[in-house]
Amino acid sequence: MTETLHSEFIAQAVKNPDATAVYSDAGVLSYGELNDRSRELAERLAADGAGPGVPVGICVERTPDLLVAVLAVLRTGSCYLPLDPNYPADRLAFMVQDSGTRLLLTTPASRGNCPPGATVVVLGETVTTEPGAKPVAVVPEDTAYVIYTSGSTGRPKGVAVRHAGAVAMLAAMDRVLEGCDLSGVSAASSICFDMSVMEVFNALCRGGAVVLVESAVHLPESRYADRITHLTVVPSVMNGLLDAGALPPNVRSIVFGGEALRRKLVDRAYRETGAVRVFNAYGPTEGTVFCSFGLVPEDGTDEPTIGPPTADAVVHVLDEDLRPVPPGRPGELYLGGVGVAHGYVNRPRTTAERFLPDPFREGGRMYRTGDLVEFTEDGELRFLGRSDHQVKLRGYRIELEEVEARLTACPEVREAAAVVRGNRLVGYVVPAGDGTAPNGTAQDGTTQDGPRLDAALQSAVTGRLAAELPDYMVPATLVLLPALPLGPGGKLDRDALPEPPAATGGPLTAAGTPTEVALSEIWGQLLDLEPSAIDVQSAFYDLGGDSLLLVRLARLMTRRFDRRVRVPDLFSFRDIASLARWLDDESGATPEVVESARQRASARRAALRGRGAAGGGAGGR
Structure with missing residues (x-):
């Protein structure tokens, strides 16, 4: 050695x-x-x-x-x-x-x-x-x-x-x-x-x-x-x-x-x-x-x-x-x-x-x-979980206390908690001040339009965190609460934290062009959301997406629009509106072109399946 x-x-x-x-x-x-x-x-x-x-x-x-x-x-x-x-x-x-x-x-x-x-x-x-x-x-x-x-x-x-x-x-x-x-x-x-x-x-x-x-x-x-x-x-x-x-x-x-x-x-x-x-x-x-x-x-x-x-x-x-x-x-x-x-x-x-x-x-x-x-009886180890609040998110090691410390250091925040929900790091914040968020939203996150996440607070806080933390430690979503839930002993009850909203709220900008409609369908498939509930101006990450889903998104878009879409392209165009403009400007993807491309791609897949069947199904594992 x-x-x-x-x-x-x-x-x-x-x-x-x-x-x-x-x-x-x-x-x-x-x-x-x-x-x-x-x-x-x-x-x-x-x-x-x-x-x-x-x-x-x-x-x-x-x-x-x-x-x-x-x-x-x-x-x-x-x-x-x-x-x-x-x-x-x-x-x-x-x-x-x-x-x-x-x-x-x-x-x-x-x-x-x-x-x-x-x-x-x-x-x-x-x-x-x-x-x-x-x-x-x-x-x-x-x-x-x-x-x-x-x-x-x-x-x-x-x-x-x-x-x-x-x-x-x-x-x-x-x-x-x-x-x-x-x-x-x-x-x-x-x-x-x-x-x-x-x-x-x-x-x-x-x-x-x-x-x-x-x-x-x-x-x-x-x-x-x-x-x-x-x-x-x-x-x-x-x-x-x-x-x-x-x-x-x-x-x-x-x-x-x-x-x-x-x-x-x-x-x-x-x-x-x-x-x-x-x-x-x-x-x-x-x-x-x-x-x-x-x-x-x-x-x-x-x-x-x-x-x-x-x-x-x-x-x-x-x-x-x-x-x-x-x-x-x-x-x-x-x-x-x-x-x-x-x-x-x-x-x-x-x-x-x-x-x-x-x-x-x-x-x-x-x-x-x-x-x-x-x-185990044969000398192997079985992992059961953590004894503290350290988590792994997509392979990254994160101490929730560090995220919470950075959140509470923001002047807009009085108290904060962080948890992982599915594939998202979610921050829960109690705003500082008199109970009013920066744009007049109450601390419970409600407005005349109902519960929602305050966009101004999200922007201010995530902007500060993005300047201090790696991107995997910046919460994808912030949820406003009037107070953090506490257990009988006065400690934070993480299990009582509410489920985060699927999107960041605010007036919804619905899909308008045929390309935006097609992209909303793809995003909905990947993010388990109704296409009609997707704001075309919301970023993929804000809706629960991550870098792994971007790989699938690139493949699905390539098939749907019959043109090569790469992961770096999706980092450049982060929402449906900008993606649709890019697709339409670069490829002339009118509804007729899109439908024709889908038919050609379907025919190619059928032909390939036919050749595979004729060849006896040979191949790797």
Whole structure:
């Protein structure tokens, strides 16, 4: 087993320099090119002060430059701090300041997103001085990366993860993934999430290629999607890809993680793809990516477990008095072993609360996950839920308390609560002031037109949150209440919070043109809404849509209008009115044209079905 996260990549690059290391729509790099570029950049960073114990921020788009940057930082002995260029400026500034980062690595395209107060190194800029210091030796106990997670106190927490933990995780993956084709490993997770560590280094440390895409939603748009043989994906994302018929065709193994996996989806994955192995995995950032990992059999009937503990993990299932509970009994999951992180950056008190001495291993440490699990009789773990208010939404880890803290910090809000309803993060707010919302709406959300969500308050509050939080932490809907419901003990009763409205209210702008009517039908199908109840000026996200449904929307529109509609198009035109204008202006989609296109598409599908029947139904799984 190698000692550091990047050393096995270097060995692979020396052995096979001409092999392809990275496929990306922005370019392709061989192992030799990636090795040379990261070494040269490491020397430049070392001259600028990078070294052991020094965090280096990486604010780079999802191009091969991103992997050059990660490897270069690791080679200096520094740890990398991922900074998504799409994050709000305030959040990026907080992460940089909180972690003590004084050196940032970026590109010309993302330089404007870098917070002030740090030395900025720009990839591709001409260097007038010769690099001075050489990268130093890196040891397993050095921190490899710092990833910020949502914080229960309202402040994100930086988790410092060791090289030793990451290397041990990769070695454990070798055992469970033995025989899987890793020649094309999808890398669709942001480097702000630790699943990216497994995606990138599972390929680069084993001689495979990373297929770098913007996100899982953009898989259908990648020119290299057909090179993906091994896919790591969140269950809800997979549902969207399967519904849209957008899964890469050559995938042979699938790893699910990030949220609960159901047997129904496993059956679909085996039945509707070429996958011959489906795995389910679990693990918090504090335990280094995954700490349990198991093959889900194709012929099973029970709901999937989260697998047995990985070879590098020490797992305890304990009661409130830190006593082990027997199989079949629920308890809280505590993680020990080499994968346990150093702790939280500059948070000694929080670190002491969550990282405890391991009473079962002398000198050991264990991390209190807050997750409720039980051991099965055959040694696998079954996930039962959370013991606090942390949630997973489409694979993103969210502390509801952080969202609530940001809501109550808004001057328009006196009290707030947040919950997940279906696929939406919903905020409940009690307005500040005299009981009147900004436009005269009463606190109970009623007007002369009946209950509705106040648009002015929604705009003011979500605008502030969007400037402070990643988009997945901004409530899709706000509901106004006169007061938050409380239980007998005076605590918030989340179960008593009302169901949110399907839309944001206000006077409804109904579909007028034939194209708007057709789009309303499609939106209604996807969002489970009556087409007549859809406001053509409401954004898809405001009505309960998400990035996964956008994949299906693009496919349905392509079929309905007989023209290619891409996911990026739907980010540009967010409501029915603008989409309809775009379709009509670009394609001349009159009612006759639309109906003719639908008839032609129906005829083509019938012909294809006929050929399939004549051919004996041959095909993949």
